[in-house]
Amino acid sequence: MPNETLPNLDRRSFLVAPLAAAAVIADAGQGAAATMGNTVFTGDVVKGKKVVSTLDIADLEPGQKHLLYFQGVESATGQPWLVSVMVAKGRLPGKRITLTSGVHGDEMSSIRVVQLVMEQLDPAQMAGSVMAVFDIARPALEGMQRRWPNQGRGIDLVDMNREWPGNENGTTASSRQAGLLFNRVLRPNSDIALDFHTGTTGLDCNDWIIGNREIPEVKAIIDLFPVRQVLDSPAYPGVLHNAFTDAGIPSICPEVGAARILAPDMIAPFVEGTMNVLKHYGVVGGSIGRTGADAGMFIGNSAAPILATQGGFIEHLVAPNDKVQAGQKVVVQRNAFGETVAEYASPVDGEVGAIRSDASSEPGNALMFILFNRAPAAGDADYPE
Structure with missing residues (x-):
């Protein structure tokens, strides 16, 4: 006897039903673009994280950590490169500290420094905010290579740390990526900035920092790090920490050991130094740890x-x-x-x-x-x- 509670299903029903269900699932990761204050959400959600094309951390809920993706420049197939952004926004107002990494694609220890700092933060006990940007040069990071593989006239390898502050309408994808990030995320949300790097592939260094110590606030930040060497120099044009400084945001460039590896002994002093900076500006509580004076810091200008x-x-x-x-x-x-x-x-x-x-x-x-x-x-x- 046929079961009269079942609907009449034909072959087309079996084909259409799974497609309709898949459409519902796919739509769950997307939505209409929306703004909240000055922050622009694209409507996309990737692995549970909302995507923004412009970020104003003043719009974010205080006392929480916020994990977002920033929609960067498009790849050659039309998909945007997404950049991972985390904001630990304190319960109280205060200084806005920015930590960047991944400007070069072969620099692993620098990313780990930023991750470890963010793991230590409790926004409910903070004043101000700490914004971390982990993977700025995404195409370079995918291949663990220093330079951005720009597809203009064939593959050109572009050093993204000569592109800052970038140009949203520039002639290379890397220049546009720099312009989009600097204008829509980095500059508007920063009072102090630390741009973390390592030595490049083929060239090894220990723990050292690059920064212009003629700027009093830059000097004060450098001295909070228990590292052994400092290059007191403005360095090359087009580097990110100079773009910050030129925009009135004191900035330094810590260099965390060798490329392509995680070096725990090199990472530790930079985590400690960064926490010293957060304590110095009252973003987190606690006493200052070891500093450059404890490490016997050597300072050269060349x-x-x-x-x-x-x-x-x-x-x-x-x-x-x-x-x-x-x-x-x-x-x-x-x-x-x-x-x-x-x-x-x-x-x-x-x-x-x-x-x-x-x-x-x-x-x-x-x-x-x-x-x-x-x-x-x-x-x-x-x-x-």
Whole structure:
């Protein structure tokens, strides 16, 4: 006997019903674009996190952590690159501190510093806010490579840390990404900014910071970090921490050890220093921990490069943070037979700031940078950012 409680179902019903259900599920992750104050929500929800195209942290609920995605520039297939943003907004008003990382795609320890700081924060006990941006150069991070693979005339590898403050209508995707982020997230929501990096692939450094100590507030921030070396220099045009500073937002560039790895011994002092900054500005409570004075901080205003004149295998005779004298032999280079083809000496008195981590080199590569002090009128050398 047929069950009269069942509806009459034909073949088309079995096909249409799953499609309708899938449409309902897909629609659950989307919605109409909306604004809340100055914040613009696109209507998209990705893995439970709302997507914004403009952020004003004044619109966010105090006493909470907010996890969002920022809609950045579109990829070559038309999908926007989403950038992970977390805001710990205090229960009380106060300073707005911004922590950025992932401007270069091979810098892992810098991202971990920011993650660990955010894990420690309890917004219910905070005054002000801490905004973390974890993965700014998403295409570079996907391949764990330093530069953004821009698809203009074939693949061009663009150093995004020469693009700031960017241009929303620029001629490269990386310039537009920088412009969108700087104008719609970073500049409007920052009173102080720390832009975290590491050494680049092929070049290793220890714990050091880049910043212009002629700016009193920048000097005060640097001194709160228990790191061993500081490059007191404005550095290159187009870097993010300079874009912040030019916009009236004091900023520094901490460099957290080597690229492509997590280095816990390098990460720890930068987490401690960042928490010192938050305590200094009253964002969180507690006493200041170790500082640059405790670490025996060495401050130089220049970094002298030692460049390879030959190709071959290299052996370092000194390590990062070692003191060296002008004329001291610091690198030996050999060919495939083991014959010495070049020896390199430090051109200055100073400390070893960074060394080439790859064991071979072509002519022209940087083998080492020596951090030192020279007369300001002489100008500054390149630095291993």
